[in-house]
Amino acid sequence: MILINKLKIHPYYIFAKEKWLNDGFQKYFQNMSWMFAGRVLTILITFLVNIYIARYLQPLDYGILNYVLSFVGLFAILPSLGVDSILLRELSYNKEKRNSLLGTAFTIKGIGAILAFLLVIVIVFVGKIGSYERLLILIYSTTFFFSAFNVIEIFFQSSVLSKKTVFVQITSTIIVTAFKIYLLINNYGTGWFILAYVLDSLLLAIGSIYVYKKYKEQILKWCFHLPTAKILLNNSWPIILAGFAGMIYLKIDQVMIRNILDNYQLGIYSAAVKLSEFWYFIPGVIAGSVFPAIINAKKTSEGQYLSRLKKLNWLLILIALVIAIPVSLFSKQIINLIFGAKYILSAPSLSVYIWAGVAVFWGAGIAQYLIAENKTVKFFITTSTGALVNIILNFYMIPLLGIVGAAWASLISYFVVPLMLLSWKDTRGQIINLFKFK
16 A cells, blocks of 8 residues: 555555456456447548538538438337347347347347338328428438348357457448548439448348358357247337437427528537537447446356446446547637538537547446346336437527537437436436445
8 A cells, every 4th residue: 555655556456456466357447448449440431421421411412411311210219129238138148049149139120110111101191291302311221121131240249259240340330431532523313322321231141150150150050939028128118218219309409400490500400419429439348348248247147247337337437537528628720620611600510519429428328237137127117218318408408509409408308318217216326336336
């Protein structure tokens, strides 16, 4: 302790270093590193290309592009039917049942994809949507069917072998990026960029199948097991609804801006959204990668389980603050540098919206706790309440404050989930414990 004091090293640093590196976390940290590196590379490449797409299309057409992506995104949870997190948990517990788990989850997700596609068809033909936008929405909705193959990624994630699918992500990104650059050089229209998104989903599905076979596993061994389906669906229905609420969180503001204002304003606002949500992959990668470690700790030691949850919680919050502070302070300079002067009006929205990331990062850590404790119903209730608040606030604040009002609506509603959990007796104590150092 004398040496620690002389060197002015905080005791918690020593504690964290020992625990993170010596209590079985090394394997999971390496897995997280692969996931993180793969996602950073693919997202960074995609983000850079999308900047040029935004500059090329300009606010009006960029608004149309983002309206299509946001509209379809509202239904993106249906193809998964909420089974992803539950599947990861079950694979972590029961690796020997992987063929029945994967086969059952794949079948459920396939049925969900069909339902989602049919629902989109009904809505676009009943609603007041232009024929061009309707066509683009239907084309992009075909990605629902490819998403079922992400059960393979979840399998490798549960086995702490995420590097197997990282190469698939990188390869797909390189091919799709080359295609987008070709479209930019040859002055293609908005619809072709929608096709690029479809191509990305198709390549990810094909690549996942290839890697799974190369790992000497066989998709033909997958089987549907009705009792397993009941387990997955019984546990996942709150996540289905919570996931739908989550999509409303992320997409409804853009859909409402287009309907209340216009595509031009949506294009301006989308620049702020892209910069703010660019970071949202981080909590997903970190939380998803260490989730098997948290589950394993829960089976062996309650103390170690809580310790890992605390570390995850603090890590996510600190990262969010490191991002939010400088982006909020220099939003105008950042927008001008990245998107150009035509998007400068999005700077005030960025200054506000970026702080929603703190709630998103914080919520990702809390979500792992709720899933591990099988408290998914509370996850559904809080997320649904937050989504409802988001819709109501957008309805009133967009006409009043324009796109800045949408940013404030999102920021306020994002904090509803963690604050509601603090208001309930059976979750308050555990949530507070996540902020304690010891």
